[in-house]
Amino acid sequence: MxxxxxxxxxxxxxxxxxxxxxxxxxxxxxxxxxxxxxxxxxxxxxxxxxxxxxxxxxxxxxxxxxxxxxxxxxxxxxxxxxxxxxxxxxxxxxxxxxEELVENFLHPPVMSISEVKASPSKKRVSVTGNVGEIGDVRNVSGGKRLRTVTLNDGDEAIRLSLWEEHTDIPFAVNQQIKAECVVITEWNNTKQLESTPALHVETVARNDEDMTGEIVAVTSEDLEVPYEMVFVVDGTEYEVTVTEQSVIQVNMQTLPVRGILSTRQEGMVMECVRLRQIMDTD
Structure with missing residues (x-):
């Protein structure tokens, strides 16, 4: 028996x-x-x-x-x-x-993208990175829904494939996220990441982060809060929300205008903490 x-x-x-x-x-x-x-x-x-x-x-x-x-x-x-x-x-x-095996499966340690690329396929990990390209949701073989996003951490970039219900997760370009419980796969000798049923995505706060760039567009003609502005840093566009708490020390009547921007992350929204003008000296 x-x-x-x-x-x-x-x-x-x-x-x-x-x-x-x-x-x-x-x-x-x-x-x-x-x-x-x-x-x-x-x-x-x-x-x-x-x-x-x-x-x-x-x-x-x-x-x-x-x-x-x-x-x-x-x-x-x-x-x-x-x-x-x-x-x-x-x-x-x-x-x-x-317990260590169980905990590492349910909450895999965070790895850098370079570490992910050096790791074997099928390894379960967590990663942090900035969202780059965001693909459209499409149907693939078997009728499954698939969406891909690109993550980068300043040194390396990697593609993350999101399946089925995870295709509905809202993302924004330049949003900094932590993706917990993803698995390493390999396609054409290139490492990538795929979602698992236990995938959890959260925004990583960027508190009082200073960025130097240009304001190139705003959504409100009379600058009545709240409104959004487009702030460009080295060719990368950030959509930033200006609220009553934002300290604005820049004249935005004529665009573009250079400035130093401090932000904080509120959920999926990047909010302006302070915006001060850069004075040209030449």
Whole structure:
């Protein structure tokens, strides 16, 4: 009689649909007898499973301990395969598993883009960078939605592919973000990043950051706040919101005009803290 394999769910189950019409579930687990690494888990033959079973699996939160009988545990490929002969136990005794592995999966450490490019494919990471090009949402094979954005950190740039629901995340050019839980992939010998179901994106504040450039356009003819201005630094355009709290020490009746801009980030909006004029000396 086969024994129960105890598992710790780390990465929640998601359903994958193939062009052939088949579907399967994928997640990430810790296996009791293999505490040195995490394993992928695949649940096949979803069409033969009852709806309440599928819902239980999809709703199972991270850090849940469960069990399975008659499963394939491949220690070389680091994967667990659940088939139609397997049996799932939703409640089993807890077991100890290295917390560092779990935490690094749920909240991967931040790496620079150069470090990402030097890392192996399939590694799960977090990155920070400035948003460059923002692509349109398009449908690719299988009807999946895809959008790509470019991130740069001053030294290197990399493409981030966003899938399905993550294509709806709002981005702005030159917005500084942190993308947590992305995975490294490689295409034509070029490293890139892809979103995972656990992707979390947040804006990184730029508090009182001084930039020297030119105001080239404003949205309000009489400069009634709030309004937006376009501030250009070395050819890069920033859309900045001017509020009642902004200190404006520049005459913007005639554009363009040079200035030194201090900003802060409020959610997805870059706000002007202070704008002072540069006096030409020649």
């Amino acid at each position: 086969s024994s129960i394999t105890r598992l710790l769910l780390v990465g929640q189950f998601t359903t994958k649909n193939l062009q052939s019409g088949r579907s399967f579930m994928h997640g990430t687990v810790g296996v009791e007898q293999c505490p040195e690494s995490l394993f992928d888990i695949y649940i096949n033959n979803l069409n033969s499973m009852q709806g309440d079973v599928l819902r239980k699996l999809e709703d199972m939160p991270s850090r849940t301990t469960f069990g399975a009988k008659r499963v394939v545990v491949d220690k070389v490929a680091r994967k667990v395969v659940v088939t139609h002969n397997s049996k799932i136990f939703y409640k089993v005794a807890d077991f100890e598993f290295p």
